[in-house]
Amino acid sequence: MKKQLLASLMAAASCSAFNASATPTQVYWGDTHLHTSYSGDAFAMGDETADPDTAYRFAKGQPVIHPYSRVRVQLERPLDFLVVADHAEYMGLMQLVRDKSPLLEKSDIGKQLVQMWDEKGSKAVYYNAAGSIVKGAPYEELLTQAIRQPIWDKIIDAAETNNEPGTFTTFIGWEWSSMPGGANLHRVVFTDKGGETAKQFLPYSSADSDRPEDFWAWLDQTSSETGADFVAIPHNANISNGLMFNDVDSNGHPISASYARTRMRWEPVAEVTQIKGDSETHPELSPDDEFADFETFEHVMAFNSEADAQSDQVSNYARSGLKRGLEIEQQTGANPFKFGMIGSTDSHTGLSTASEPNFWGKFGLDSIPENMDQETTPHADGWSMSAAGMVAVWAENNTREDIFAAFKRKEVYATTGPRMQVRLFGGFDFDAADAQQNDLAEVGYRKGVPMGGDLTKAEEGKAPSFLIQAVKDPEGANLDRIQVVKGWLDADGKSHEKVYNVALSEGRKDRGKDTRPVGNTVDLETGHYQNSIGDAELVTVWQDPDFDANQRAFYYLRVLQIPTARHTMLDAVALGRPHDEVNFPAVIQERAYSSPIWYTP
Incomplete structure (x- = not known):
């Protein structure tokens, strides 16, 4: 059994590389995708006790009881903000069935589920209920306000009780879990408002509709009626079966400018790294990118099906989605995929943990090494899961208002777990001296735009330059490199991509694929590594050498650490098994995406 968790990720102020007094924004760390026992799958797979209040207390650094192993667990470095995002579909139903609630006695299906629990257990109840949603035949008797409102009120009250403006921010949210044919079209959604407003509506679920267009229409209507604003976050495009960044809408029609504007109104960011794998890119899509094959997870979430992800990978990954967005914008005048990038866990234990050495799995079931061979999601086991991710937000203050605004303007970034601090500014007037300034952020905001921003109409003879800084997690590994990923359209409207090494540690020079690797210090018997390679900080000003002022383009950063141990290698060693027996890399290079x-x- 894993020892008590003491690892989290540090508070923003603990890294001295940034001049906080001159910086209009600070970095805040959070998780916008955490499930508790109120999610049916979490309950059925080993979390019957970690409720929303437990999740918030754990995120704030308080000790709690692990819902499966029953050991005491605690974050040494608390989070700054958290969204409890339980599935809207049959939210809290498992507790009602377990407790034989009188509310269930009023319906035939309610009584049947209670009997099923007694005869076959909680998993049978969960798969039966989930199957009704997937089949498009939800149990209407279980979707009444009398059943749903008390659970929703408990979630709201936990968020309100634990919200501490300036210290720890809670957001009221849920997950809309659309899954047509087993394809993942899920969105996490949260509001900027508090409990009084949130109690005026019930969470929209895929039992209402599995079409994104209907979901957005509900957001629009609810916003008009209550004054609430929302951020909706697509996740796991990697298992969307070619649907998440498709070039057609739910009716099969080409994406229109109206569709694009509506989608971007509600979905300013996308979750590109989490427990069920990484969604930045795929080696089939980026064959010239030596770091493209990272935490690849290709199982769709089909129930009672052997289906895996189809071959249309273009619609499954963020980089190709960003490129497709340029193409659609060229045709329609609006970009449906102009999203920022974040990470979050999708943990179903009520515990937000993304650290490889102390990863608690996706579910309670796979939180201990002895259970890693057991299936946790369809056709995947605990070894398949990734210890990821986190979202970093550049905001003025740790409040609902300021953090929500940062999501809207996309001044956010993803990491796969470590707390690397990453800055990106773009403009036309940065020079090499700017990278040497102590007040780098002040210079960046004054002379350019931050990540999530826009540049337009370059003056003749000028190419955009980028002020870039990355600082290691002070309690983590050194940095290997900073890369700029560029996507652009040629004169024929076809998209392309290129990855540039813009800052290499140890003074290495960029020689393409012949660039000397940073090395590997991981001890395969212990999992320990040495920070004897790499750099603690990388700073540069980079100008696009291939810029064409007539071509639409985007630029984002990918920051790589030196190699460290993957959680599966640590578990294999703990179990006395050869680390290569589990068919996953022993070491990985953690990363950040701006x-x-x-x-x-």
Whole structure:
């Protein structure tokens, strides 16, 4: 059994590389995708006790009881903000069935589920209920306000009780879990408002509709009626079966400018790294990118099906989605995929943990090494899961208002777990001296735009330059490199991509694929590594050498650490098994992805 968790990720102020007094924004760390026992799958797979209040207390650094192993667990470095995002579909139903609630006695299906629990257990109840949603035949008797409102009120009250403006921010949210044919079209959604407003509506679920267009229409209507604003976040495009960044809408019609504007109104960011794998890119899509094959997870979430992800990978990954967005914008005048990039866990234990050495799995079931061979999601086991991710937000203050605004303007970035601090500014007047300034952020905001921003109409003879800084997690590994990923359209409207090494540690020079690797210090018997390679900080000003002022483009950062141990290698060693027996890499290079900056002629 894993020892008590003491690892989290540090508070923003603990890294001295940034001059906080001169910086208009600070970095805040959070998780916008955490499930508790109120999610049916979490309950059925080993979390019957970690409720929303437990999740918030754990995120704030308080000790809690692990819902499966029953050991005491605690974050040494608390989070700054959290969204409890339980599935809207049959939210809290498992507790009602377990407790034989009188509310269930009023319906035939309610009584049947209670009997099923007694005869076959909680998993049978969960798969039966989930199957009704997937089949498009939800149990209407279980979707009444009398059943749903008390659970929703408990979630709201937990968020309100734990919200501490300036210290720890809670957001009221849920997950809309659309899954047509087993394809993942899920969105996490949260509001900027508090409990009084949130109690005026019930969470929209895929039992209402599995079409994104209907979901957005509900957001619009609810916003008009209550004054609430919302951020909706697509996740796991990697298992969307070619649907998440498709070039057609739910009716099969080409994406229109109206569709694009509506989508971007509600979905300013996308979750590109989490427990069910990484969604930045795929080696089939980026064959010239030596770091493209990272935490690849290709199982769709089909129930009672052997289906895996189809071959249309273009619609499954963020980089190709960003490129497709440029193409659609060229045709329609609006970009449906102009999103920032974040990470979050999608943990179903009520515990937000993304650290490889102390990863608690996706579910309670796979939180201990002895259970890693057991299936946790359809056709995947605990070894398949990734210890990821986190979202970093550049905001003025740790409040609902300021953090929500940062999501809207896309001044956010993803990491796969470590707390690397990453800055990206774009403009036309940065020079090499700017990288040497102590007040780098002040210079960046004054002379350019931050990640998530836009550049337009370059003056003749000028190419955009980027002020870039990355600082290691002070309690983590050194940095290997900073890369700029560029996507652009040629004169024929076809998209392309290129990855540039813009800052290499140890003074290495960029020689393409012949660039000397940073090395590997991981001890395969212990999992320990040495910070004897790499750098603690990388700073540069980079100018696009291939810029064409007439071409639409985007630029984002990918920051790589030196190699460290993957959680599966640590578990294999703990179990006395050869680490290569589990068919996953022993070491990985953790990373960060910034939100892009876009250039429009």
